[in-house]
């Protein structure tokens with residue numbers, strides 16, 4: 159697979175590489191293409207929620223869609239199913255144009271919304287049955303699949319209870335059960351682990367892996383690199399509506415392999431220092447936040463003495479210092495200078 | 501079609517489980533009917549221990565005053581006043597002078613003929629004492645008698661003029677029965693609450709209060725119109741069931757008079773809830789906002805019923821009653837219970853059908869143009 163890393167801000171280059179990539183894959187294995195999104199633009203007033211966003215998804219993949227709050231992940235998923243109108247761009251799911259075949263496509267897609275989407279005044283089994291019927295299931299087939307999806311989410315024992323009595327994790331699991339009852343070919347998970355205890359979270363992640371093994375292609379959005387790392391075969395990072403990185407885990411890792419992160423806590427902030435440090439050999443970037451200097455530096459360059467000297471010259475007292483090899487989690491920082499979460 | 505059925509079924513199920521809604525929709529009208537239907541009676545009962553002796557002169561040559569005779573002979577009324585008949589006005593006047601009776605009720609000889617000619621006619625109250633008391637009782641009769649007319653003929657307002665009570669229009673009513681307060685308010689209040697069922701309609705086209713649900717619903721392989729129709733059918737069924745419960749309760753517990761053609765009554769109620777739920781959808785489409793919809797609805801649910809006398813037969817907003825679906829439903833329901841002329845029942849149906857067509861044509865027009873993403 160072609161490895162694509164996009165340098166933030168160099169759009170023309172990005173698009174060229176992207177379209178090359180698209181054509182390549184399409185020719186080779188066009189039938190396996192589950193999602194093809196080309197350069198979609200979605201605006202909310204002044205906000206560009208999706209800014210010429212392009213993306214592909216092959217059958218059998220688990221794609222991690224990673225981005226901070228407001229990056230445009232939910233907007234992208236909404237646009238993907240035609241639930242929100244877009245200003246420009248092209249969206250194909252299962253090789254069909256979403257505008258023309260929306261209903262047909264939706265039959266084979268499961269959506270797990272970011273906000274809970276279950277009826278509090280219907281029992282767990284009624285919730286799943288209701289959505290199962292609306293996905294076209296009926297009779298025995300409906301009964302079997304409802305049972306299976308409740309068992310799959312560990313809710314079968316409590317199927318006759320109302321979600322009001324459920325814990326947050328159980329509600330999340332019911333939210334998933336309602337979305338997979340019809341065995342969709344494509345499942346969109348929009349931050350399904352938000353507000354969930356670690357045990358339920360693990361359960362959800364394992365369930366997603368199982369669904370994938372059983373044949374569903376998956377898009378999984380999150381702010382957590384570690385989650386995405388755990389289950390996804392490929393990761394797309396978006397920020398401010400744009401794709402800023404796209405590749406398998408090892409591809410992305412190789413990108414930051416030669417980097418290290420140096421965190422230095424100092425007693426007082428001086429913005430001069432940032433500019434000075436940036437000029438030091440090997441330093442790629444430097445940011446300051448809450449009296450902590452974060453320096454991204456080339457791995458193996460012995461520049462730490464020089465950095466400390468500079469701090470000394472500015473009369474900064476060092477409270478704490480730590481150096482580590484860049485981890486995948488730091489990729490977003492490396493690309494944007496910001497962290498995924500505050 | 502199957503999906504519409506599924507959506508309707510679950511909508512009904514969800515509504516039935518919403519206990520608060522159930523209480524508002526069924527308990528409130530039952531209480532209100534009781535309060536409105538009994539307030540006047542209790543006021544009269546409490547006034548006197550010994551019923552005063554009142555003269556009654558009825559010179560009417562026709563038979564229109566017969567219902568008034570029936571009214572005076574009722575047990576409830578004879579507990580309040582004791583009637584002594586006189587054959588001429590002079591005789592009765594003398595009796596007042598002599599202190600035998602405290603006051604008199606007088607009906608002139610042209611009472612029936614005037615009513616039949618669709619002219620005003622009067623029941624007069626004369627005397628020294630107890631005039632307001634007697635007047636209140638007569639007023640009760642005149643009001644209830646005229647309720648029928650007020651509902652059916654739009655140009656009626658009972659006029660109080662000193663102690664003269666004017667009946668502007670007569671109704672030929674072969675059963676010779678007229679609604680008592682409880683009968684009257686049972687129908688009026690029921691319709692008023694069914695008008696409030698528009699709230700369901702509003703929620704149908706509004707973004708779900710849970711944001712996630714509207715995302716899920718939009719992601720289903722279901723057309724927007726299937727969803728709206730399904731939910732509408734569910735809400736209509738729910739409103740209809742609530743109506744049946746209120747009718748049965750007021751009939752067997754309050755003894756309210758519902759003895760008309762049941763098919764006609766239930767069909768009218770069904771038409772009415774179809775219209776009121778549709779009105780809600782329309783309102784939701786227009787405002788796209790719960791708060792303003794509820795505001796407008798609260799206003800409509802007071803003003804429209806008021807225009808047809810749901811709170812009191814006297815009303816200032818009568819001129820707008822032609823846009824109140826209540827008016828047409830009342831025509832039919834009172835019409836079948838109290839044997840009004842067929843023409844009036846027909847008018848009621850024509851009115852309801854016209855409203856139905858207007859409301860749903862507008863829904864198709866406005867909803868058709870609205871984007872799914874706004875729902």
Ligand SMILES: Nc1ncnc2c1ncn2[C@@H]1O[C@H](COP(=O)(O)OP(=O)(O)OP(=O)(O)O)[C@@H](O)[C@H]1O
Pocket residue numbers: 202205206207225226227228229230231232233234272381
């Ligand atoms: N309905 C809307 N109206 C106006 N602006 C919106 C709407 N939905 C999203 N936005 C804006 O579009 C941008 C992208 O939002 P989106 O919900 O897609 O982000 P996200 O990546 O899903 O974020 P989060 O991780 O917080 O869920 C944000 O700036 C948001 O404020």
Ligand SMILES: [Mg+2]
Pocket residue numbers: 231232233272348
């Ligand atoms: Mg989101």
